[in-house]
Amino acid sequence: MKLSDDKDIKRAKIKLTLQYTITTLIIVMLLIVAFYFTFSNSAYKDFDSTLQNRAIAIGTALVGKEESAIEDLKSISGILKNYDLGNESLIILDSNGKILYENLQDQFTLPQNIREGFYTLEGKEGDEQKTIRAYITKLNSTNYYLVVARNYDNLEASLHEVLFSFLFVVPFILLLTIILSYRFASSAIRPIEESVRILKQFTQDASHELKTPISTIKANIEVALMKERNPDYYKEKLETILDSANRMSKLIQDMLFISRLDTGTYPVKVESVFLKDLFMNLKSQFEGLAQSKHVNLSFETEDNLRIKTDKDILEEILSILIENGIAYNKENGFVKIYARKEGNDVNITVEDSGIGIKEEDIPYIFDRFYRGEKSRSRETGGIGLGLSIAKELTNLIGAKISVESKVNVGSKFTITIREVTYELQGSYNRRGA
Structure with a gap:
């Protein structure tokens, strides 16, 4: 980018601020998204772990009875009184899929082939569709299966609150990013501003330094040509012209010297x-x-x-x-x-x-x-x-x-x-x- 005046520098500063802001916002948003997905995945894993532990605990209590007693609904109800099911649904069924006991908080359809493991099921509460997470475990030493299920309502509400919190702070992050980006841009541009200032000053000084000897040379030549003079007068004028020419030569030599140093073409011989x-x-x-x-x-x-x-x-x-x-x-x-x-x-x-x-x-x-x-x-x-x-x-x-x-x-x-x-x-x- 060529920076030759204050307007160019201001445009460069604004452009650099925008670049810093956009880059920083992209990074921040990616971090927020990554954090949110990591947090939500962890929350879903904790949800599954809690559901599985709950099913195992209830199943352990149930298998303490004789297999025939599993069909005794009163016996099952008595055992489950010790557990606060809350918003959990619980089903006991045999290997043929016959339901022996159920305590449903949500309406959902079980899979046709009953196997141990996690299942994501479609449920309904009134006209509202819900996603149900279920864990099915086989009761030890029996031919019965226990299903413990729970909807995602509370978990999803918590995740929505977290997401809303992130979105709430985005405007403040944007404002802070713009302020910091402008400061970084100003800091980055400052050496260039100083270079432009120095180059402007150099142009003025070099112009003055070249103008002065040129004016001196011109004035002395014009005076010398007005009429014939004695040799001493011409000698004096020529000496003045020579001094001015030497001054110009020194300036040009210094500038060429600087150019060689900048291009790295100055040889070093030890x-x-x-x-x-x-x-x-x-x-x-x-x-x-x-x-x-x-x-x-x-x-x-x-x-x-x-x-x-x-x-x-x-x-x-x-x-x-x-x-x-x-x-x-x-x-x-x-x-x-x-x-x-x-x-x-x-x-x-x-x-x-x-x-x-x-x-x-x-x-x-x-x-x-x-x-x-x-x-x-x-x-x-x-x-x-x-x-x-x-x-x-x-x-x-x-x-x-x-x-x-x-x-x-x-x-x-x-x-x-x-x-x-x-x-x-x-x-x-x-x-x-």
Whole structure:
């Protein structure tokens, strides 16, 4: 789903809420149906068990008499007085189906072939049709059968009450499901909302960053073409145009860099890296910039300290941090880069005496396009991609990056590279202007 504005996000949230609601309701209804059928099956089994136990108990009492006494209705009635038959029907019949005794609560027809076991029979009470459950047992040592039967009226009434209770709570379940689904949908959409917001902000910032140098280039060219000027004037204008072009180039490079990281096409090549050589290379790259900004740039590492990592990626990370340290520094400030060994790890720290970072901004400084101080970022040509790139590159080589900062005091970024091999011989300490 393509989400490009607030309306799209609202539609997505509503659609997701409906999906959550429908899915949850289906699950809840299936659970209710499953519970109801399980409960009803258990109730019917209990009904049968009670009926069977009742028949066995009455049959045991009856077979205590002589077989001839079974035909004595008074004797049978006397025995049955000890049992509260309630809504039960009771029949005693011989093997030929002749009824010797009956006490019927419901009218029903017995099966033609009498066998022991459960039977579901059609009964009638007046004009009302009823379902009768019967259990037939053979009286031990006799040729007689005992039938104990009971209708399902009470059981079905209880089951209907249970079903009604379930149906009664369905509207409340629906309301609760909608509320929870909306919250879940909002929670699921929130990262997308934030991404859309960030992308909108990035579009605005990128447009501003591109518009400013383009306007500068255009204005300088137009002024230079108005009339002939002396060479120094043209040189000044060309330098301004070059600065603006470099600014545009940096923005485009950062965006392409981010694209490569997103597509997973950025290669990683692990090799043995001597930090002394790496620091010397960085010093030659940035000492001119540091001098122009009146910032003291220094490097320090234990001599021949060697680590296993991707040299180009590590150099890119440190370049971003050093460039930021110089750009956001004070006049006559400093940027220190030093490496320390701790066990099998090496910490490489870039420390500066710059403007620092507000405490509330620190959790977000590695987010793409995030800029705590927008006006200062624009002054230095940044749009909030540098630290994000540094963070992703650090993850790419399996390292960690952390930051400590205090406003108007400075910042300290530390890269921790784990599981390294190292050699120590003396100390390397180079300082620049």
